[in-house]
Amino acid sequence: MARNDALPLPALTDKDLARFWSKVLMPDESGCMIWRASLSQGYGHFRLGNKICKAHRIAYALAYGEPDLALTLDHLCRNPSCVNPTHLDAVTHRTNILRGETNGNKTHCPQGHPYDVKNTKRYKDGRRYCRTCRQIRAHEWRAAWALWTAHKKGGGGKKGGGGKK
Numbered sequence: 001m002a003r004n005d006a007l008p009l010p011a012l013t014d015k016d017l018a019r020f021w022s023k024v025l026m027p028d029e030s031g032c033m034i035w036r037a038s039l040s041q042g043y044g045h046f047r048l049g050n051k052i053c054k055a056h057r058i059a060y061a062l063a064y065g066e067p068d069l070a071l072t073l074d075h076l077c078r079n080p081s082c083v084n085p086t087h088l089d090a091v092t093h094r095t096n097i098l099r100g101e102t103n104g105n106k107t108h109c110p111q112g113h114p115y116d117v118k119n120t121k122r123y124k125d126g127r128r129y130c131r132t133c134r135q136i137r138a139h140e141w142r143a144a145w146a147l148w149t150a151h152k153k154g155g156g157g158k159k160g161g162g163g164k165k
Helices: 014-021 055-064 093-099 131-153
Strands: 043-048 051-054 072-075 088-091 120-122 128-130
Touching: 014 055, 043 055, 051 055, 055 072, 055 088, 072 093, 088 093, 120 131, 128 131
Parallel strands: none
Antiparallel strands: 043 051, 072 088, 120 128
16 A cells, blocks of 8 residues: 555645645745644645645755655655655665664753763663663662552551551
């Protein structure tokens, strides 16, 4: 089964073209032409008749002709809402994935700690984790456990010891 965005695009009328470009914010300082209408997972969507099409595919097709249906359009600017055809490159899915920001390319954890030799550990399955974040979570867990056990030992403020009945 083909991906929805890998189906041929329907023909555009002059009315469709005017409607399409009315939804595009012309280039910003980065050169991106931002899709201002319907978005799904950051990508612009445009209705052509009874079909929903990806806006960046339409922009690419208008500039260069319809891309090979076996190829994926890679946003070179890394902005999925950009429809600037010069920011799009028709590549294989594999190339698109390898170019993207995968976890292996990240230099810092989500909290900003560096993924370096000293601060990075790996699970048995090869995934990596931040030692600093893990130490913080362990400290928080131990503190919460200490509060909970003290609460249970102290009766939790209830009359009668707070134990099981």
